[in-house]
Amino acid sequence: MVDLSVDIAGMKLANPIMTASGTAGYADELADFVNLKQIGAFVTKTITLEPRAGNAYPRVIETASGLVNAVGLANIGLDAFLAEKIPILSELGLPIIVSVAGKTVEEYRAITERLDSVDAISAVELNISCPNVSEGGIQFGMDARQVAKVTAAARQACNRKVLIVKLSPNVTDITTPARAAIEAGADAISLINTLNAMVIDIEQRKPFLANRTGGLSGPAIHPVALYMVYQVCSSVAGPAGVPVIAMGGVRTARDAIEFLLAGATAVAIGTATMINPTCLIEVCDGIRDYLLEHNYKSVREIIGTLQDD
């Protein structure tokens, strides 16, 4: 038997595979397609204090090996989430990680405070990296001082849950916001969110998405994500002993194993879940096959074991 379990700041996962925010809804949408009880943890769609209708259509467009989206954090709002979705999510028997966003530092603090007292959840993930909303979101993620402010405010309100900060890749040096988040009290770091992107309709000579610009996800961004995860793990999070949750274009077990070798403790699957929900399980099975084939007893044996020449 291979031990696939990992630990993220005290949060026990049966295996290192989790959903990525915004790509698995509130879990009930996927019930007919995949047994989510078999994954390591579930990360919800980003929740805001008030419901959000989201951006105008079109919101998504495929590009070469990628998906550009500008959904705009459409969600049912915190109250409806707590009343309607928490009961369903708690049936999964998994660590539940709630992704949150706010328009102001105070909103991040307030929503974290409300979630801190909800027994059914294990962690709060601060989405400070959504590129598709006019206020908040990425504005916090692109400035290290703002990253520190938001993280510190949420930290103050977060006493019982693991606090995860999700970084934006749209920065010059990813280690700067990573360091800011860790110094401000993040228990774990997750990266990367989508890369700023756009698509132009050349016949209309107009941006394709109603929001004009969006965020790129999917296999196209995997090597970029891997590079950033490697940088954060090797120069900031690793030395600080802070676990990293890696995401960005994972589609196969090979992609996930790359993240683990680079130093990530867990790996989230996003766009690929929307194409093939069972890929969450298949990637996990593939990691097990890899470990067996290389005679490892635990997945923890390979985390951050990138070999030097």
Add this chain to the structure above:
Amino acid sequence: MKITDRDYLTKDNFSAPESKRGIFTARVVANEPICKEHNRLALKVDSFPASKPGQFINILCSTSESSYPRVIEQADEGQLIMDKANVLAAPALLRRPFSLAGRRKDNQGAQSVLEIIYRIIGSGTRWLSQLGEGEQVNIIGPLGNGFRTDFLQSETLAVLIGGGTGIAPLMYLASELMLKGQRIKFFVGAASKDILPISKAILEDKQFPIIIAAEDGSAGFKGTVLQAWEDWLGRQSLSPSGIVVYTCGPEVMMREVAQRCIAMGVRCQVSLERIMACGMGICQGCAVKVRTETPPYWQYKLTCTDGPIFDADEVIWQDG
């Protein structure tokens, strides 16, 4: 597999205890041109759940790979050759949604054969067009809500108005309604007869209540399907409650049908098309603005799970 006369009316007795959706492996039983612009793909699926006209399936239009090391084991020679040939064409990443154009039993009566009609417009449909008989595809379905037929009275005339590729889901609806003995009038239209995605069997069936409109006058009514419908309406004396309209086609066409029906007080359902990434209600990409009773008097619904069939009077149409 060829379509034989009235084969499209063969009853599918599939009755699932519950209407669950799922991921299925399907085998190609036919993939052939149905006209100059459209192909018909017939897929055999074991134990596919009960489906309704108006629902759709989401097809993975590429060879899947998701694990280690099975990827290598599974790759077969034929596929590798194809991949090399298409080295400059990016494979389709997202699944492609297709309305069910029909469903029936295969000759053995054991499995379901699902039909879709498609036009080659990009990498996904090009990949589909290269599938040969016996090859496997991964599908998700049945997705979406389907047309509502519960409000049809026995004497109601169901009017189906389809334009171009939008004829596909109405084919399924037409055959289901005819099986139930419902009176129907099926209007179909295209720029020309030879790009009309209608099977020969139906075209040659004198009993089939179809009115064909070709803008170039190559068949039936010379003009658009809308004009053919208007022309027919002008010669009828129908009470608004006596007919129900179902439409699918270009959005400008459906919008006109919808507005005409609302003006006449006729119940109308439209089948909308929106770009979607998942089809399962997750990506939130396929948003449609619909009217609500309370402020701000509109909300977004999702084409994939709330639709793709909407009541004409709830849709807030896009500009342009």
